[in-house]
Amino acid sequence: MSETWERAIIHADMDAFYASVERLDDPSLAGLPVIVGGLGPRGVVATASYEARLHGVHSAMPMARARRLCPQAQFIQPRSSRYREISRAVFDVFMTFTPLVEGLSLDEAFLDVTASQRLFGSPRAIGQSVKDQVLRATGLTISVGVAANKFLAKLASDMDKPDGLFVMEPNRVREFLDPMPVAGMWGIGRRTAPKLKRRGILTIGQLRRAEPEVLADVLGQRSEHYRRLARGEDDREVIPRRPARSISKEITFDASIDDPSELLAELQRQAEDVSKRLRERTLLAGTVTVKLRDDTFKTVTRSRSLIAPSNSTRTVYRMARALFENWRREHRSTALRLLGLGVSGLETESLYAHDEGEAADTPSGRSIDRVADEINRRFGASGIVHAQTLRRNR
Ligand code: TTP
Ligand code: MG
DSSP states (O other): OOOSSSSSSSOOOEHHHHHHEEEEEGGGGEEEEEEEEOSSSTTEEEEHHHHTTTOOOOTOBBBBHHHHHTSSEOOOOOOOOOHHHHHHHHHHHHTOOOOSSEEEEEEEEEOGGGGGGHHOSSSHHHHHHHHHHHHHHHHHOEEEEEEEEHHHHHHHHHHHHHEEEEEGGGGGHHHHHHSSSSSSSOOOTTHHHHHHHHHHOOOHHHHHHHHHHHHHHHGGGGGHHHHHHTTOOOOOOOOOOOSSSSEEEEEEEEEEEEOOHHHHHHHHHHHHHHHHHHHHHTTTEEEEEEEEEEEEOOOOEEEEEEEEEEEOHHHHHHHHHHHHHHHHHHHOOOOOOEEEEESSEEEEOOOOOOHHHHHSOOHHHHHHHHHHHHHHHOOOOTTTOHHHHHHHHH
């Protein structure tokens, strides 16, 4: 098996990352269920070791529920600086294979190893070496998916988790994809899946073979995009960059503003910008922050977690508006010289969305966002904005 692939992409993702780091630093946790997350009354699970997952514990679950499901677990507050340190070591390993490393989050990246084949061998050999070197550098396991593009590599890394190595041979993509359920496929939510089902489209294979009219009927202009994915085609490039820890936008006004509707219009515009950048990177945000500076240069920030991680303009805007209005109740008619909106607690959007993730974002809200993104891509950034932003522009 020494043939060279035309394009070779790796998706690599650490196993139960925070929990594994905790276990690395405290060997007495070996073999025990470990749950890392907020330990306060409103805390949520960041991650659970695979032992704890057997009891049904998973990320984003309220900690109180995790305690009921798995009372015998070790509960640990996250130590983010330690996770960042390990993350740097992991990314240093990635960089020894290729400079084309696109960090998605602390524990996850795409690597374009097309040109690495001459130096490091077959795509499978490279995938195995990545695993070996990460283990050597950190003592931790990582799951690796190897495929011809990002879409497939991301699916592949999940196939064999934990400590997986799954190579999706280019000539076997169809047999792999065809039986997978189309429900929940990236961008196909609760609204669309039943419509496809009514037309007999339950699997990715059925979507691939569907009549063009039938598909267009349900998916509209996006139908060709989905058909390409269903064929296993995806030409998105690996863009070298470090994972973002937060995304934000702020503005300093020429003259301070106290009119709340003007300030809200600015927040709406910032929510559009920030959530569009989240969607471009297929990220979800867990926390929204607004930043406010008055004429005396007093600066405050107000943050709150979302019920479920989101990248919807509407959800991000609503939370920012609530934070702003809370602040305003205590500071009537204070003029602002600076207003900003940021999101943090970023994580990657998986192909198959959690049910909880869908609850906060209605499918219609999501598709409005996607249509707006598409139009803006074609006609430039000023193509589509929400009505409130327009009011401010005039
Ligand atoms: P993931 O890679 O999604 O999860 P994981 O590494 O814990 O487990 P898996 O083996 O399935 O890859 O996320 C990486 C880390 O990001 C995770 O260890 C903790 C953090 N995280 C949160 O804080 N909140 C979340 O909702 C998720 C999904 C992750
Ligand atoms: Mg992981």
